[in-house]
Amino acid sequence: MLGSTPYDSLEDRVAIITGASRGIGAEVARQLADQGARVALAARSREDLESVAEQCRQRGGESVVVPTDVTDETACQALVDETIDAFDGIDILVNNAGMTMHARFDEIEDLSIFDHIMQVNYLGTVYCTHKALPHLKERDGLIVGISSLTGKTGVPTRSAYSASKHAMQGFLDSIRVELDEQGVDVSVISPGFVDTNIRSHALGEDGATRGDAPEDTDRNMMSVEECGRRIVRTIRKRKREEVMTLTGKLGQWAKLLAPSWVDAISKKKIGDD
Numbered sequence: 001m002l003g004s005t006p007y008d009s010l011e012d013r014v015a016i017i018t019g020a021s022r023g024i025g026a027e028v029a030r031q032l033a034d035q036g037a038r039v040a041l042a043a044r045s046r047e048d049l050e051s052v053a054e055q056c057r058q059r060g061g062e063s064v065v066v067p068t069d070v071t072d073e074t075a076c077q078a079l080v081d082e083t084i085d086a087f088d089g090i091d092i093l094v095n096n097a098g099m100t101m102h103a104r105f106d107e108i109e110d111l112s113i114f115d116h117i118m119q120v121n122y123l124g125t126v127y128c129t130h131k132a133l134p135h136l137k138e139r140d141g142l143i144v145g146i147s148s149l150t151g152k153t154g155v156p157t158r159s160a161y162s163a164s165k166h167a168m169q170g171f172l173d174s175i176r177v178e179l180d181e182q183g184v185d186v187s188v189i190s191p192g193f194v195d196t197n198i199r200s201h202a203l204g205e206d207g208a209t210r211g212d213a214p215e216d217t218d219r220n221m222m223s224v225e226e227c228g229r230r231i232v233r234t235i236r237k238r239k240r241e242e243v244m245t246l247t248g249k250l251g252q253w254a255k256l257l258a259p260s261w262v263d264a265i266s267k268k269k270i271g272d273d
Helices: 023-034 046-057 073-087 114-137 158-177 222-239 246-257 259-272
Strands: 014-018 038-043 062-067 092-095 141-147 185-190 241-243
Touching: 014 023, 014 073, 014 114, 023 046, 023 158, 023 222, 038 073, 046 062, 046 246, 062 073, 062 222, 073 114, 073 222, 092 114, 114 141, 141 158, 158 185, 185 222, 222 241, 222 259
Parallel strands: 014 038, 014 092, 038 062, 092 141, 141 185, 185 241
Antiparallel strands: none
């Protein structure tokens, strides 16, 4: 059913959030809790998840912690099962778990970077969505994918990351059509540069975490709080797609009309960082 009625309220809605231990995922959890939602928090670190869960409880939301490696299909099933046990249903699935990289393709020494990033960013979305979908159908639910502007156009030094986000976009666009008239909506959200620490965990050309990823202070980064607000607003509206920046919106048209100009801009902004 394309264009479903927006949620009147998120109070008592049950949301699974992957990658919820920090950054965008943790902030979305806190802001959903502000609105009375019940949240199942998924990531690999129980300790970090417990901290976010306590913050959610202090804001008035119920929460449950489910340590999960989204690259493990069995773990994704357990995440769904534990959420059902805790809250008796699922209304919203936020596929947020992700990792990035920073390396030119011709300098990459370990191609397992592509396997690992695709498993987390793309297959993690596939696994969680597949396991949650029967329950989402029961409650006219919403599937959310936290993508990226690099899921719209490729950029230098992010080849594996960009490919994974293109894959996520294509997958979610496809199942949106399949789920037409079944009550489940699909939202793809594409932030620009957000002030999180994801870049400090970026993989380098040798496949190891860089730990020294360059800062993006000259990029007018969006605060994680503002990004969270826009994501929650998109969830409330059950909106098909949200591209968060004006540059990103213009870039989609520019890619059709002047693709070489878009390449030059991405090279200037990202290629030399």
